[in-house]
Structures are given as structure tokens and as C-alpha cells.
Amino acid sequence: MAKKRVILIFPAALTEEALVYKLVRDYQLAINILRAKITPGEEGRLVMEISNSTEKAIERGLDYLRSHGVLVEELGHEIRIDQDSCIDCGACTGVCLSDALSISAPDWKLKFDKEKCILCELCVSACPTRSIKVVF
Numbered sequence: 001m002a003k004k005r006v007i008l009i010f011p012a013a014l015t016e017e018a019l020v021y022k023l024v025r026d027y028q029l030a031i032n033i034l035r036a037k038i039t040p041g042e043e044g045r046l047v048m049e050i051s052n053s054t055e056k057a058i059e060r061g062l063d064y065l066r067s068h069g070v071l072v073e074e075l076g077h078e079i080r081i082d083q084d085s086c087i088d089c090g091a092c093t094g095v096c097l098s099d100a101l102s103i104s105a106p107d108w109k110l111k112f113d114k115e116k117c118i119l120c121e122l123c124v125s126a127c128p129t130r131s132i133k134v135v136f
């Protein structure tokens with residue numbers, strides 16, 4: 001399965017168009033919206049993960065968006081946790097709205113589920129030991 005995480009920036013005139021719906025219907029892409037900021041009449045932003053059995057199909061869908069004036073940026077960063085300096089205090093889990101970070105029994109060690117991470121970066125400043133970094 002091919003996957004791509006992208007930021008889509010919609011010009012104000014396009015925020016009410018059903019472009020993402022057409023990605024699903026006409027290009028058979030599976031869409032997982034990670035973050036969205038859409039206000040009618042203003043520039044809109046969507047962070048999403050797109051998947052399909054082939055990378056070519058994803059590219060066709062992204063080309064469709066570009067041809068309609070949507071700016072497509074590929075996400076080139078990720079969250080890394082330094083397990084050596086992490087003290088499993090749990091402070092980062094309190095700010096992680098997607099449940100990508102968790103601590104639970106029996107070992108009470110920090111666990112990071114990269115698939116759930118929406119790259120909001122809230123955990124970075126919440127960590128007292130600076131164990132969380134954004135890596136490009």
C-alpha cells in the first residue's frame with residue numbers, strides 16, 4: 001500500500017469546492033484527514049494522509065488538485081523521541097490529542113504510535129527533558 005502525507009493549501013475561492021470528495025470518488029484514494037482549518041472565504045489548510053495501492057494513483061489525484069489551484073506540500077518531517085533521555089514522566093501524553101503518545105500498565109513506559117501522530121508538535125515544548133524532536 002502506497003501512502004503519502006501532505007499539506008493542502010486551498011485559496012479562499014476554493015474552500016467550498018468538493019475537491020477532496022472527488023479524490024475519493026474519482027481517483028479511488030483513501031483519505032485520512034489529520035488536521036483541518038477551513039473557514040469559508042479564507043485560505044484553508046488540510047493535513048492528510050492519502051493511500052492507494054499505487055503511488056501513481058496518488059500522484060494523479062494530487063495533480064488533479066494542483067490543476068485546480070491547490071498548493072500541495074509533502075510532509076517531510078516527523079517526530080522522534082530520544083528513549084535514552086526520556087524519563088517516562090507522561091507530560092507529553094497530556095497534550096497529545098491524537099493519542100499517539102501513551103503510558104500504561106504494566107511497564108508505564110512511554111509508547112509512540114507514529115501512525116496516529118498528526119504532527120501538531122505540541123509535545124515538543126511539553127517535554128521537560130527535551131527528548132522530543134522534530135526531524136526533517
Ligand code: SF4
Nearest residue numbers: 096117118120121123
Ligand atoms: S506531534 Fe502532536 S500528535 Fe504527534 S505525538 Fe506530538 S502531540 Fe502527539
Ligand code: SF4
Nearest residue numbers: 086087089090092127
Ligand atoms: S514528556 Fe518527555 S520525558 Fe516525559 S514521557 Fe514524554 S518524552 Fe518522556
